[in-house]
Amino acid sequence: MFLPPLPSRPVSEAPPILVRGGRVIDPLRGFDAVGDVLLRGERVERISATPLPTTGLRVIDADGCLVCPGLIDPHVHLREPGGERKETIRTGSEAAIAGGFSMVACMPNTQPALDLPSLVDFVRLKAAEAGLARVRVVAAATVGREGERLAPMGAMARAGAVAFSDDGDGIASAMVMRRVLATCRSIDRPFLQHCQEATLTHEAVMNEGPLAAKLGLGGWPAVAEEIMFERDVRLNASIGCRYHAQHLSSAGSVEILRRAKAAGQPVSGEASPHHLLLTDAACDGWNTIAKVNPPLRTGADAEALRKAVVDGTIEVLATDHAPHTASEKGRDFSAAPFGCIGLESAVGMYGLALVKSGLMDWTSVIERMTVGPARLLGLLEAGFGRLFEGGPADVSVIDPDAAWKVEASNFRSRSRNSPFDGWTAHGRPVAVITQGRAFDLRTEWWRGAGAP
Ligand SMILES: [Zn+2]
CATH class of the missing domain: 2.30.40.10 (Urease, subunit C, domain 1)
Structure with missing residues (x-):
């Protein structure tokens, strides 16, 4: 349209x-x-x-x-540059407005990856041209998101990058990760991790379990997420960077987050509508729309995530809006890309998962869609995520x-x-x-x- x-x-x-x-x-x-x-x-x-x-x-x-304060989605994929058949900065920010969001933060796994100040500028200029939702840039921490050499993070922060992430991939090398955390700490930017230990997810396309076995699909264990999250918490203990675990999917990850916060670490976690409302059963019949990264897990995992949102362990609600074309999602399950869109259904789906269910009131849900994301991205001081005279x-x-x-x-x-x-x-x-x-x-x- x-x-x-x-x-x-x-x-x-x-x-x-x-x-x-x-x-x-x-x-x-x-x-x-x-x-x-x-x-x-x-x-x-x-x-x-x-x-x-x-x-x-x-x-x-x-x-x-x-x-309420303008809703902020701190995790979207706008696909531009390189993926304009799926989404553009303009259509993505239109979708944000249609979903009730005044601001989104876009991830750097574009082609090329957002790993240079000029690319941060490109996104900002395109967003300004669209003049719809505000768009903040999460830039790549490593060159080409390859997890090897650090990208010019300081220069990108000066160009306006509000956070860093290699989203789409976790940073595999502990040595590189340590340097990224230290750099984020020194330039006062948060690091947003896509927790995935890749050696455990080779050919994995859905949650490891009986359904994956029945469908003949590669299983993705929860520990692939947990092991990287746990590693990072330990690496960060002596660094103290603001560390954020994106799109948590498992009960085990919730426990890691709870423990790290109890120990006083500056750690936060994020949930997405699909991980709160769906289980791996949605993949039955080789339904590629339910193929997401990290995968949909069990009812017990979804329940643990909902509980963590309710008790405030998870302070940030995001969508991980991940557009893909119909032809890409029409491939067979193993070949189809990971991800689902979420911007335009997010409010109603959080309402369904958390308010209609009787778990929370709207004020608390809104807090996790405003205060949480604004604090994560360092925008609370500028008045975002809040509603007050002069703001x-x-x-x-x-x-x-x-x-x-x-x-x-x-x-x-x-x-x-x-x-x-x-x-x-x-x-x-x-x-x-x-x-x-x-x-x-x-x-x-x-x-x-x-x-x-
Ligand atoms: Zn991710």
């Missing part, structure tokens, strides 16, 4: 935006009250318990909705009780590989304001702020 170009209108000329009559929530300071939020340019001007005048304002009706005008509006059917065919993403297609979601994003523009997802949102 191709949409008409958005009007390029300077922020200063756009009318101020009034988000009217919602339940305003700022999880970090425990703020929770019904009221109006007035946004002028790129700042929150006022949060008022009494209704504000609407003359000359673009009004977003938030009656019955949650008005950035990044706001998401969510209808907390909306039950709606996920229809991948209507997604803004260029890809359709959603394991939740046809599911009934709980909670729906209805508006996003970011970079001075308002997108009302219920109406003519593609016209953007300032449209007559």
